[in-house]
Amino acid sequence: MKKKPGTSVTANTDKTDWARLRAMKDADIAFTEDAPATTPRDWASAVAHRGLPLPARKEQIALRVDTDVLAWYRQQGAGWQTRMNAVLRAFRDAASV
Numbered sequence: 001m002k003k004k005p006g007t008s009v010t011a012n013t014d015k016t017d018w019a020r021l022r023a024m025k026d027a028d029i030a031f032t033e034d035a036p037a038t039t040p041r042d043w044a045s046a047v048a049h050r051g052l053p054l055p056a057r058k059e060q061i062a063l064r065v066d067t068d069v070l071a072w073y074r075q076q077g078a079g080w081q082t083r084m085n086a087v088l089r090a091f092r093d094a095a096s097v
Contacts, residue, residue, distance in 0.1 A: 058085075
């Protein structure tokens with residue numbers, strides 16, 4: 001079941017014992033390879049996004065691109081659309097100089 005961001009899970013699907021979790025002491029936490037213990041040093045370069053401005057939104061468009069160009073970008077793997085956007089931005093910036 002997918003839920004929309006910002007919505008809460010209903011009691012029917014939430015099997016977490018929140019009272020037990022709140023009462024748990026830090027020493028009772030079982031760390032694993034998937035959930036390792038952390039130190040303040042691990043969080044030193046973390047960025048809290050609450051209150052910070054959101055990055056500019058992207059606009060979805062329909063764009064006709066040559067098949068070979070699109071295939072090349074897709075072959076670059078995940079993030080190909082971001083890289084294509086960066087190339088377009090660089091061209092725009094170079095043209096305005």
